[in-house]
Amino acid sequence: MLEKKIITQLRNVVGKDAVLTSREDLNAYSYDGTTTWTHAPDVVVLPTTAEQVSQILKLADESKIPVTPRGAGTNVSGGSIPIKGGIVLCTTRMNKILDINKTNLTATVEPGVVLQDFNIALAKQGLFYPPDPQSFLGCTIGGTVAENAGGPYCVKYGVTKQYVLGLEVVLANGYIMNLGGVTVKNRTGYELIMLFTGSEGTLGLITKITLRLIPMPPANKTMMAVFDDMAVGGQAVSNIMASGVVPAKIEFVDNFVLRRIEEMTPMGLPVDAKALLLLQADGSPAAVEAESKQIVDILKKSGAKEIKVAKDASEAAMYWKMRSAGFAATFGAAHTVMAEDVAVPRDKLVEFIRKLDEISERTGFFICYLGHAGDGNLHPSIFTDIRNKEEFARAQKAMEEIFEAALSLGGVLSGEHGIGLEKQRFLKKAMDPVALNLMRKIKTILDPNHILNPGKIWEEERV
Amino acid sequence: MAKSKQDRYEQIKRFEADLTKCMKCGFCTFWCPVYQEERIEPSVARGKNMMIRGLLAGELDYTKEYADRLNKCTLCMTCTANCPSKANIPNVIVAARADMVKARGLKFPYNIIYRWLLPRRTLFGRVIRFASWFQGIFLPKTEGTIRHLSMFLSALGKGRNIPQIAPRFLRQMVPVVNKPPGGVKATMTVGYFTGCMTDFVLPDLGKHVIDFLTRNGVEVIVPGEQGCCGAPVFLGAGDFDTGRKMADSNVKAFEGLDYVISDCATCTSALKDYPKFLADTPEREEAYAKFAGKILDISQFLVDVLKLPASAYKPSAQVKGKKITWHDPCHLSRHLGITSQPRQIIKSIPDIEYVEMPNADRCCGMAGSFSMYYYDLSKQIADKKVEAIKSTGADIVASSCPGCEIQLIDSLLRNKVPVKVMHIMELLE
Numbered sequence A: 001m002l003e004k005k006i007i008t009q010l011r012n013v014v015g016k017d018a019v020l021t022s023r024e025d026l027n028a029y030s031y032d033g034t035t036t037w038t039h040a041p042d043v044v045v046l047p048t049t050a051e052q053v054s055q056i057l058k059l060a061d062e063s064k065i066p067v068t069p070r071g072a073g074t075n076v077s078g079g080s081i082p083i084k085g086g087i088v089l090c091t092t093r094m095n096k097i098l099d100i101n102k103t104n105l106t107a108t109v110e111p112g113v114v115l116q117d118f119n120i121a122l123a124k125q126g127l128f129y130p131p132d133p134q135s136f137l138g139c140t141i142g143g144t145v146a147e148n149a150g151g152p153y154c155v156k157y158g159v160t161k162q163y164v165l166g167l168e169v170v171l172a173n174g175y176i177m178n179l180g181g182v183t184v185k186n187r188t189g190y191e192l193i194m195l196f197t198g199s200e201g202t203l204g205l206i207t208k209i210t211l212r213l214i215p216m217p218p219a220n221k222t223m224m225a226v227f228d229d230m231a232v233g234g235q236a237v238s239n240i241m242a243s244g245v246v247p248a249k250i251e252f253v254d255n256f257v258l259r260r261i262e263e264m265t266p267m268g269l270p271v272d273a274k275a276l277l278l279l280q281a282d283g284s285p286a287a288v289e290a291e292s293k294q295i296v297d298i299l300k301k302s303g304a305k306e307i308k309v310a311k312d313a314s315e316a317a318m319y320w321k322m323r324s325a326g327f328a329a330t331f332g333a334a335h336t337v338m339a340e341d342v343a344v345p346r347d348k349l350v351e352f353i354r355k356l357d358e359i360s361e362r363t364g365f366f367i368c369y370l371g372h373a374g375d376g377n378l379h380p381s382i383f384t385d386i387r388n389k390e391e392f393a394r395a396q397k398a399m400e401e402i403f404e405a406a407l408s409l410g411g412v413l414s415g416e417h418g419i420g421l422e423k424q425r426f427l428k429k430a431m432d433p434v435a436l437n438l439m440r441k442i443k444t445i446l447d448p449n450h451i452l453n454p455g456k457i458w459e460e461e462r463v
Numbered sequence B: 001m002a003k004s005k006q007d008r009y010e011q012i013k014r015f016e017a018d019l020t021k022c023m024k025c026g027f028c029t030f031w032c033p034v035y036q037e038e039r040i041e042p043s044v045a046r047g048k049n050m051m052i053r054g055l056l057a058g059e060l061d062y063t064k065e066y067a068d069r070l071n072k073c074t075l076c077m078t079c080t081a082n083c084p085s086k087a088n089i090p091n092v093i094v095a096a097r098a099d100m101v102k103a104r105g106l107k108f109p110y111n112i113i114y115r116w117l118l119p120r121r122t123l124f125g126r127v128i129r130f131a132s133w134f135q136g137i138f139l140p141k142t143e144g145t146i147r148h149l150s151m152f153l154s155a156l157g158k159g160r161n162i163p164q165i166a167p168r169f170l171r172q173m174v175p176v177v178n179k180p181p182g183g184v185k186a187t188m189t190v191g192y193f194t195g196c197m198t199d200f201v202l203p204d205l206g207k208h209v210i211d212f213l214t215r216n217g218v219e220v221i222v223p224g225e226q227g228c229c230g231a232p233v234f235l236g237a238g239d240f241d242t243g244r245k246m247a248d249s250n251v252k253a254f255e256g257l258d259y260v261i262s263d264c265a266t267c268t269s270a271l272k273d274y275p276k277f278l279a280d281t282p283e284r285e286e287a288y289a290k291f292a293g294k295i296l297d298i299s300q301f302l303v304d305v306l307k308l309p310a311s312a313y314k315p316s317a318q319v320k321g322k323k324i325t326w327h328d329p330c331h332l333s334r335h336l337g338i339t340s341q342p343r344q345i346i347k348s349i350p351d352i353e354y355v356e357m358p359n360a361d362r363c364c365g366m367a368g369s370f371s372m373y374y375y376d377l378s379k380q381i382a383d384k385k386v387e388a389i390k391s392t393g394a395d396i397v398a399s400s401c402p403g404c405e406i407q408l409i410d411s412l413l414r415n416k417v418p419v420k421v422m423h424i425m426e427l428l429e
């Protein structure tokens, strides 16, 4: 519990209705998109300006109160859970789009702007911001920067970090620091912007973001391919990438997820398919025509059982809506869903799929997966029940094997969801110890009292 | 212990499937009209659902804050319509309201109004009439037929522009049996559920509906024993006991009729909700289900059952040459899936121009008692609707829910937007 004095001070900073303290309201900030992690904060604060954020952090730093930054709470790694209580600093009311510049191809936004609201505003001006985490209806841009999120478009266009040009960050001591600017080129000193991009709220509070944009590609085409073997589907992805064409998106859905989606929203999906690839080509109409021909050709040669090319925008939208229901399909399947986020090099995708099959067979756990096949970023999920201690322990063991398999192929622990609480047990295995130590030192320099999102990324020990 | 806990959350347990379906993805934040204004997690379906889970887990209790968060939902169903898991959180919210009311009772003045007044139709009419006298004495007429209601009704209206109580109620204007005029053969008989608003405030609309139907060969029965649909009582306030009494008497009032039509989307939807929320015995289950099967929205009846030709829809004098847009009431579009029929009717009218407004099915923020508890919030939600209406350049916004219509009239007046609000039936000659 916090002292009453602190609550009063917070109210003085942001106003009465921007400080939530009732048990009911605290409960609403105790969870995120994960199935197992919950912890309530002592207070929730909803600032509207960087100055307010600065004052809140100063106050917290002086009294050593934990501060957990939160956007929309859609992350799936436990990142926004106030595991040590204290203050949840929520940015949802900092939601102004400050500038969209068609000549510079940049936009400047407050961190609480919801990605879809941003997309709608850009589309009106014929502009496009590619990083598209499938939580775009909920997630905030601040959250996506703090998680360095990616999505289907990243095969061709890269992840969030490729688009961040400038940041305003409030440091733990309350200093409002500016980094970068609006130019695409900037060689002034270290790339400190990259330090905060993907920092999961542990280094500072992002209060303003300048992003690089591109013009909206004038045409696109969506294709769906059916396979009766996962690995054959994986090979098709490798074949496409090696052929010199880079589709905008290549997504993977397995039979289990496919069936669940069809169950939830019947749309006539081929429920017998062992694996489904969803692809999109985009660009000028002529390029799209040529590329999609080439893609369809390779898909056929690679053994696709059935290929559908969406006739129009509404059919395409249906397929992509199906893809975005994948999360609900997986997470609704069991009491506890361990959904992982490993990524392997694209040329190891088939080998990785084979290893998953093998682990599933050996451990007896059904492993379902869907994900960004074009990036080698699958989300293998194990269904279990945390209330069943023995089974849960075995499930964790199986998950560890999945990590190891990915790492042994030159892959990484997390492609896009971040470490948060969920994956910190494995961090030591996945990182060079010297680099890990360097990270800790950086953390301590920027946040000496460890008030910012304590308990995340690594199991805390002071350096 | 386990038994008493079971009873305590009896209604919530009936909707446990919806409660557990939520995956916490947070997509509902994008759609929820309340969240879009407040931008805090307890406003949105995910937060409310987790609050109810907290209650079941024994972590939360019936507090003032709990009641407040639970009540702050318009039940517009936009969250459910867009939920990847199809979790119907509004179901859970209504059920949770019911369990809370059962445990804690209703607060003044709502206990008097809901438990005692609304179920007594004639008395309710007299009280409203009484209040309307004062309305005329104490307050000047504002624009059009809109006045500020005084006295105890203003406790409900909170100073909003609400329509004047009619000098004569519909039930006093029309007989029980309304036969087609001479020369027109009766092809069908329907019951007409008039609803409180049409009966007490918009009797001319009711009269018009009856005339339109009889002219088109439909015999219209207006049973005197019918009462309030119960929406504010069992959906808004969670008072299922009183809701059952109202449901029973409405079911009885329309016995023997194959179709019951209503010109109020909220009433239509509430009548159809009887089996879902109020059926506590096998007998009621059967009776309510049968009753719900007879209920039709007026536009649905005209298009799907009566199958009137386009030529039957002629413009009334005041709409000729006008530009008309349509607002989808939540209770019609998302609750009942009726969106094409009213559009088909309006588009059939010659000499008018139809224009679709952006986000026509976005909640207007009325939601009955919601707008009494949270008038300011309700206004903010409505202002977005006003913007959408304005952007069409329409002269008239049509709808088919008197609740929405009151909200639209109030909001358009407040924003000084000279667009006329009409019921879809008023567009027709």
Ligand SMILES: Cc1cc2nc3c(=O)[nH]c(=O)nc-3n(C[C@H](O)[C@H](O)[C@H](O)COP(=O)(O)OP(=O)(O)OC[C@H]3O[C@@H](n4cnc5c(N)ncnc54)[C@H](O)[C@@H]3O)c2cc1C
Binding pocket: A032, A033, A068, A069, A070, A071, A072, A073, A074, A075, A076, A078, A079, A080, A091, A111, A132, A133, A134, A135, A138, A139, A140, A141, A142, A143, A144, A145, A146, A147, A148, A149, A150, A151, A152, A200, A201, A202, A204, A205, A206, A207, A327, A328, A416, A417, A453, B024, B025, B026
């Ligand atoms: C259905 C679903 C699909 C998803 N699909 C994808 C996907 O395809 N790709 C992908 O990458 N992710 C995906 N995610 C994960 C998630 O949406 C992203 O991680 C997203 O970036 C989180 O944004 P948020 O606003 O919800 O942030 P939150 O969850 O609130 O916070 C995330 C982290 O960022 C920190 N943070 C938030 N705002 C700030 C700030 N202003 N300053 C500093 N730190 C901050 C928090 O402390 C926390 O550590 C998905 C999630 C769901 C539920």
